[in-house]
Amino acid sequence: MSSPAPDVLDKRALRRQLRRQRRALSPRQQKRASHRLAAHLAALPELRRARRLSLYLSVQGEIDPLALLPWLRRRRVAVYLPVLRPFTDNRLWFVRFDADTPMVKNRFGIPEPHPRFGARARNRLPAWALDTLIVPLVGFDKNANRMGMGGGFYDRTLAFMRRPYGPKPALIGVAHELQKVDCLPLEPWDVPLSAVATDEAIYRARA
Numbered sequence: 001m002s003s004p005a006p007d008v009l010d011k012r013a014l015r016r017q018l019r020r021q022r023r024a025l026s027p028r029q030q031k032r033a034s035h036r037l038a039a040h041l042a043a044l045p046e047l048r049r050a051r052r053l054s055l056y057l058s059v060q061g062e063i064d065p066l067a068l069l070p071w072l073r074r075r076r077v078a079v080y081l082p083v084l085r086p087f088t089d090n091r092l093w094f095v096r097f098d099a100d101t102p103m104v105k106n107r108f109g110i111p112e113p114h115p116r117f118g119a120r121a122r123n124r125l126p127a128w129a130l131d132t133l134i135v136p137l138v139g140f141d142k143n144a145n146r147m148g149m150g151g152g153f154y155d156r157t158l159a160f161m162r163r164p165y166g167p168k169p170a171l172i173g174v175a176h177e178l179q180k181v182d183c184l185p186l187e188p189w190d191v192p193l194s195a196v197a198t199d200e201a202i203y204r205a206r207a
């Protein structure tokens with residue numbers, strides 16, 4: 001076993017620090033951030049044109065995108081949640097999320113649609129079939145570079161985005177403003193986001 005390179009250790013420490021900072025927010029701060037985020041998201045063209053969109057259910061201080069749900073329901077947008085794909089390592093697919101979707105906790109303690117519900121092909125979509133994905137972030141920088149939980153779930157699931165042809169959903173990262181850092185190291189497998197939205201601002205990737 002070789003020991004991890006210093007930049008890997010830096011990234012791990014940064015991830016831990018950012019996760020601690022977001023967990024420290026009060027319920028009142030969380031609620032306010034969620035509503036401000038929803039207002040920013042609803043102004044984005046990537047959301048206004050979406051017919052099929054994925055959200056996530058927030059855990060451990062993540063900014064909560066669900067304040068946007070009434071707006072999405074009014075517009076008849078089909079809402080999906082990320083689900084850990086069975087029999088495949090660290091990949092996601094996306095399962096319909098409606099008022100009557102049966103939910104269970106996955107191995108990380110995050111609620112997701114029941115595997116039996118997701119097993120029905122008509123209840124789920126691969127990432128490429130969505131118009132827009134709302135991607136949870138642990139950290140980001142002003143150029144909309146992202147850092148996630150470290151499992152590589154979204155990076156693996158979105159690897160198709162690098163192909164020169166085929167469908168390309170819009171990727172909108174979301175986070176609390178306090179998760180912004182100066183500059184994130186770019187990894188070869190990182191898939192660029194279209195934009196990052198926070199409780200305070202929108203950050204666009206540079207063309």
Ligand SMILES: Nc1nc2c(c(=O)[nH]1)N(C=O)[C@@H](CNc1ccc(C(=O)N[C@@H](CCC(=O)O)C(=O)O)cc1)CN2
Pocket residue numbers: 056057058059062082083084092107108110136137148149150151152153154
């Ligand atoms: N709310 C939410 N849902 C999501 C994600 C997310 O980041 N947030 N994901 C985005 O990828 C996927 C799940 N990925 C995750 C990756 C790591 C951990 C996690 O807490 N890992 C533990 C240690 C691992 C373990 O318990 O075995 C840790 O880091 O402390 C959680 C979710 C799909 N659903």
Ligand SMILES: Nc1ncnc2c1ncn2[C@@H]1O[C@H](COP(=O)(O)OP(=O)(O)OP(=O)(O)O)[C@@H](O)[C@H]1O
Pocket residue numbers: 146147148149150151152153154155156159187189
């Ligand atoms: N397309 C891919 N194919 C295979 N492995 C990958 C791919 N993308 C990422 N990985 C692996 O996933 C691991 C986690 O990557 P990284 O530290 O960038 O996570 P992250 O971007 O924070 O995670 P996430 O995508 O879950 O938000 C890395 O060790 C990397 O080797």
